[in-house]
Each structure stands twice: as structure tokens, then as C-alpha cells.
Amino acid sequence: MASPSPRALVIVLVLSLLAFSAPAANSLACTTQKLTDSGIYSTCLDLPALGSTLHYSYNAANSSAAVAFITSLPESRGWVSWALNPTGTGMVGCQALIAFKDASTGAMAVKTYNVSSYGSVEESKISFEVWDMAAESATDGTMRIYAKIKVPGDASKLNQVWQVGPSVTDGVPDKHDFAVANLVAKGTLNLVSGQTSSTSGDSGLQKKNIHGILNVVSWGILFPFGIIIARYLRVFPSADPTWFYLHVFCQFSAYVIGSAGWGSGLSLGGKSEGIIYSSHRNLGIAIFCMSTIQMFALLVRPKKDHKYRFYWNIYHHGFGYSIIIIGIVNVFKGYDILRPAEKWKSRYITTIAALVGFALLLEVVTWMVVLKRGSYKSTRPSYDGSCDGQSRQDSLAL
Ligand SMILES: *[C@@H]1O[C@H](CO)[C@@H](O)[C@H](O)[C@H]1NC(C)=O
Numbered sequence: 525m526a527s528p529s530p531r532a533l534v535i536v537l538v539l540s541l542l543a544f545s546a547p548a549a550n551s552l553a554c555t556t557q558k559l560t561d562s563g564i565y566s567t568c569l570d571l572p573a574l575g576s577t578l579h580y581s582y583n584a585a586n587s588s589a590a591v592a593f594i595t596s597l598p599e600s601r602g603w604v605s606w607a608l609n610p611t612g613t614g615m616v617g618c619q620a621l622i623a624f625k626d627a628s629t630g631a632m633a634v635k636t637y638n639v640s641s642y643g644s645v646e647e648s649k650i651s652f653e654v655w656d657m658a659a660e661s662a663t664d665g666t667m668r669i670y671a672k673i674k675v676p677g678d679a680s681k682l683n684q685v686w687q688v689g690p691s692v693t694d695g696v697p698d699k700h701d702f703a704v705a706n707l708v709a710k711g712t713l714n715l716v717s718g719q720t721s722s723t724s725g726d727s728g729l730q731k732k733n734i735h736g737i738l739n740v741v742s743w744g745i746l747f748p749f750g751i752i753i754a755r756y757l758r759v760f761p762s763a764d765p766t767w768f769y770l771h772v773f774c775q776f777s778a779y780v781i782g783s784a785g786w787g788s789g790l791s792l793g794g795k796s797e798g799i800i801y802s803s804h805r806n807l808g809i810a811i812f813c814m815s816t817i818q819m820f821a822l823l824v825r826p827k828k829d830h831k832y833r834f835y836w837n838i839y840h841h842g843f844g845y846s847i848i849i850i851g852i853v854n855v856f857k858g859y860d861i862l863r864p865a866e867k868w869k870s871r872y873i874t875t876i877a878a879l880v881g882f883a884l885l886l887e888v889v890t891w892m893v894v895l896k897r898g899s900y901k902s903t904r905p906s907y908d909g910s911c912d913g914q915s916r917q918d919s920l921a922l
């Protein structure tokens with residue numbers, strides 16, 4: 525078998541990464557949703573949290589509106605809710621429609637709630653007229669609430685609140701989670717112009733998104749990618765010493781971007797009152813410390829034939845692989861806290877799966893190259909001081 529050129533491998537890797545992580549065209553997710561009765565809704569909006577959307581049409585003549593609220597639910601035995609709050613911006617005062625599966629009939633039911641405190645909620649009449657209420661658990665995994673309402677007050681300035689909860693006990697919706705996405709799931713709704721905005725923490729949410737992007741790109745993608753370069757490219761003599769500089773470049777960029785992400789995380793943590801995501805925070809600190817030590821690894825790297833090089837390799841590789849694992853775990857913890865639209869998490873999963881797939885492929889290819897050259901002297905993985913290629917031809921171990 526002809527050995528594939530390392531340059532081609534890098535190009536394939538980079539292209540596929542771009543393909544997987546490039547954001548889709550900037551269209552509203554809600555426009556692709558299929559509704560049973562789609563004809564009656566003239567407008568749709570992507571709500572800024574919990575991956576939810578609102579379809580509606582407003583009839584100014586008698587100030588009534590038809591609304592369809594769509595969201596995905598973490599647990600099928602949970603509840604979903606859409607509410608207007610005529611008296612405030614938060615949960616208290618909400619006139620809510622809450623839908624969940626009725627335990628006795630197994631069918632989806634939607635009920636109204638006058639939420640007067642942060643305690644448990646009780647079914648009750650609400651302050652505006654509602655009719656044609658229906659709920660549906662759609663085949664695409666979303667839950668939907670349909671209703672027609674007599675709009676209370678100024679239709680261009682409504683306070684809406686939406687929410688999802690994990691469970692229902694004896695017909696009463698249990699508390700929802702207190703992740704960032706749950707807490708920011710509210711905003712003003714303008715039924716006349718068709719706009720929505722977040723009332724609280726809009727800029728806070730933006731900071732959290734930036735924090736997320738920096739850390740996903742650095743620890744979650746670049747860092748593992750740099751390790752793949754180091755592990756596989758150096759099998760090819762022609763890639764020496766290019767792989768080394770690519771590896772250093774990748775890890776150093778990951779470190780710089782990751783440090784910015786880490787700093788933004790500390791600042792968010794400092795501003796977050798009452799809610800502390802301690803394991804996310806502690807893992808973040810561990811990653812930052814370990815990667816800082818990794819950066820110094822470059823400075824204290826013993827020469828290839830130095831007797832301590834063996835130990836240096838063990839430490840450098842051990843730290844490197846630990847950072848990948850902790851980094852990816854922490855990225856997923858971050859997704860659970862921020863709960864961006866589901867597609868971001870699935871794109872990340874696809875990217876990681878692609879990286880793993882390439883790593884496995886390269887594992888096979890490099891093994892074939894090594895075996896073909898007939899160098900069985902050392903078996904992989906070994907710590908034979910292979911960090912600067914010169915002796916690659918003799919010792920191909922990684
Ligand atoms: C408002 O008008 C629409 C369409 O003409 C009608 O379906 C709806 O029932 C009316 N709403 C109220 C509150 O009268």
C-alpha cells in the first residue's frame with residue numbers, strides 16, 4: 525500500500541472539521557417546523573432559550589391571537605409551559621398554560637395556572653380568556669401547546685415566559701431546573717411587529733455564549749486535534765519536523781483561546797449570584813492548571829537520548845490525554861448548564877465523533893506503515909523519546 529501523504533491527511537482532517545462545525549445558514553429554526561395547522565400562524569419566532577419556538581398570528585380587530593409554542597423536553601414524563609405575565613417579568617404573576625401527559629389517560633393535556641408564588645403551582649383560572657387549547661407530543665420529539673387567547677393589554681409589549689420541567693407528581697408539575705437557560709427563558713413579545721427579546725441578562729447570555737464558543741473551540745476541538753497531529757503524523761518521515769511545529773502551534777493556540785475562555789468563565793462565576801456550578805468550575809480550573817504546566821513542558825524538555833526523557837514523555841502524554849478527557853467532559857457540562865439549541869450540542873458530538881473516527885483510521889494507517897517498514901523493535905505505545913523525529917526511520921513507535 526502506498527503511504528498516504530501526511531499533508532493530505534491534515535487537509536482532510538481540517539476540511540472535515542470545518543464541514544462539521546460550520547454553523548448552518550442563519551435562518552430561523554422555526555420556519556422548518558411542520559405544524560398540523562400551520563396555515564393559521566402567520567409568523568414564527570425562535571425564542572432565545574431552551575430551544576423553543578413560538579408560532580402565532582395576531583388579529584388586531586378583536587385583539588385575539590392564535591399561538592403554538594414548541595419546545596423539546598428533556599424527559600418525556602415532564603411538562604412544558606408558555607405564559608404571559610401581565611403584572612411583571614418573572615415567574616410570579618404568570619398566567620401559564622402548562623402541558624404534560626395525563627397519567628391516567630396517557631394523552632397530552634393542557635391546563636391553566638395562575639402562578640402567584642415560587643412554591644408549587646395549582647391549576648386555576650387565568651386572567652385572560654383562552655380557548656381551543658390543545659397539546660401534542662410530536663413524532664420529532666417536540667412538545668407543543670396550541671391555544672387561542674384574548675390578548676391582555678398592549679399586544680406590542682407583552683411579557684412572555686416559557687419553561688420546561690423534568691417531572692409531574694400526582695398531576696402537579698414539579699420544579700424546573702435552575703440552569704442558565706431555564707432562568708433566562710423570558711422576554712418581551714411584540715405580537716404586532718413580530719419580535720421577541722430577552723428582558724434580563726441579554727448581554728449576560730451573550731457573554732455565556734462567547735465563553736462557550738471559546739472553550740468548545742479550544743479545549744473541545746483544537747486540543748484533541750493537536751494531539752492527533754502529534755500522535756499520527758510523526759510516523760511519516762516526510763512530516764518531520766512539520767508535525768512538531770503544527771502540534772506546538774495547535775496546542776499553543778488552543779491554550780491562548782482556552783485561557784480567554786477560562787478567564788471569561790471566572791468572571792461569569794464571580795457575577796453569578798446564588799448559583800454556583802462547582803464541578804464545571806473545578807474541572808475548568810484543573811484543565812487550566814494542567815495545560816499551563818504543559819506549556820512549560822516545552823521549555824524543560826530533555827534531549828531525546830537523555831535518561832529523563834522517558835519520564836518526561838510519560839508526564840507529557842499523561843497530562844495531554846487527561847486534558848482531552850477532562851476538557852470534553854467539561855464541554856458537555858457546559859452544554860448542560862447553558863442549554864443552547866440542541867443542534868449545537870449535536871454538532872459538537874458529530875465533530876468529536878469525526879475526530880475519533882479519524883484517530884481510529886490513522887491508528888490503522890500508521891500501524892500499517894510501521895509494520896510495512898518491518899520495524900517491530902518497539903511496540904506502540906511506548907515512550908522511547910520520539911518527540912523529535914530524527915530517528916523515526918529506526919524507531920517508529922509513537
Ligand atoms: C376574533 O376574530 C377571529 C377571526 O375573525 C375569531 O376566530 C375569534 O374567535 C375572535 N376572537 C374573539 C375573542 O372574539
Ligand SMILES: *[C@@H]1O[C@H](CO)[C@@H](O)[C@H](O)[C@H]1NC(C)=O
Pocket residue numbers: 638639640648649650651
Ligand atoms: C391569581 O392569584 C393572585 C394572587 O393570589 C390573585 O390576586 C388573582 O386574583 C388571581 N387571578 C385569577 C385570575 O384568579
